[in-house]
Amino acid sequence: xxxxxxxxxxxxxxxxxxxxxxxxxxxxxxxxxxxxxxxxxxxxxxxxxxxxxxxxxxxxxxxxxxxxxxxxxxxxxxxxxxxxxxxxxxxxxxxxxxxxxxxxxxxxxxxxxxx
Amino acid sequence: xxxxxxxxxxxxxxxxxxxxxxxxxxxxxxxxxxxxxxxxxxxxxxxxxxxxxxxxxxxxxxxxxxxxxxxxxxxxxxxxxxxxxxxxxxxxxxxxxxxxxxxxxxxxxxx
Numbered sequence: 001x002x003x004x005x006x007x008x009x010x011x012x013x014x015x016x017x018x019x020x021x022x023x024x025x026x027x028x029x030x031x032x033x034x035x036x037x038x039x040x041x042x043x044x045x046x047x048x049x050x051x052x053x054x055x056x057x058x059x060x061x062x063x064x065x066x067x068x069x070x071x072x073x074x075x076x077x078x079x080x081x082x083x084x085x086x087x088x089x090x091x092x093x094x095x096x097x098x099x100x101x102x103x104x105x106x107x108x109x110x111x112x113x114x115x
Numbered sequence: 116x117x118x119x120x121x122x123x124x125x126x127x128x129x130x131x132x133x134x135x136x137x138x139x140x141x142x143x144x145x146x147x148x149x150x151x152x153x154x155x156x157x158x159x160x161x162x163x164x165x166x167x168x169x170x171x172x173x174x175x176x177x178x179x180x181x182x183x184x185x186x187x188x189x190x191x192x193x194x195x196x197x198x199x200x201x202x203x204x205x206x207x208x209x210x211x212x213x214x215x216x217x218x219x220x221x222x223x224x225x226x
Contacts, residue, residue: 004157032212034212034213034214042218043202043216043217043218043219044158044202044216045216046213046214046215049212049213091155093157093158095157097212102146102163102206103148103160103163104160104214105160106150106157106158106159107157108156108157109155109156109157111155
């Protein structure tokens with residue numbers, strides 16, 4: 001149980017285009033979902049926290065107009081990287097927390113490369 | 116804010132025991148997690164401590180001392196597949212849901 005999927009697993013896009021990443025909780029309802037970014041040999045940096053049906057809460061320094069988050073249902077959250085630049089190239093990981101559980105369950109991650 | 120420190124790298128031999136330490140300074144504390152992350156993959160949950168003491172789960176154990184701001188992850192009977200990065204993460208006392216991760220400890224298990 002507690003499986004989280006992400007799609008796509010990797011994507012290459014051109015500078016200036018937008019990319020959408022989906023995060024789904026497959027066998028539980030996630031009241032809260034989280035989006036992280038991880039650069040090589042660095043730890044996970046929380047970008048934003050989203051609760052179903054409400055606006056996401058962004059961490060300091062994360063541009064909410066650039067990283068659009070939509071948590072449309074209890075099993076789906078999307079992250080759209082708008083007007084992507086090469087410095088946005090990173091490993092993006094989502095996690096989901098079942099309502100009554102303490103731990104977060106992570107998706108397999110999406111490797112974004114912006115050329 | 117949160118400040119979490121872990122050693123960058125550790126090496127050990129197959130079959131041995133290794134202890135990975137984590138110290139933290141936080142403005143609030145509501146639990147500490149350990150996650151395992153293989154290269155290019157997402158982290159997987161290993162353990163959670165909120166009270167002082169030792170939590171044992173198979174080959175893995177985790178210890179917490181809140182007064183010292185200290186935790187360790189103990190791995191016994193090391194296997195080659197245990198080669199991975201081990202992430203210590205602290206749950207914020209005020210922002211209940213959020214986790215702050217340390218930079219991770221890369222463990223290399225050799226034959």
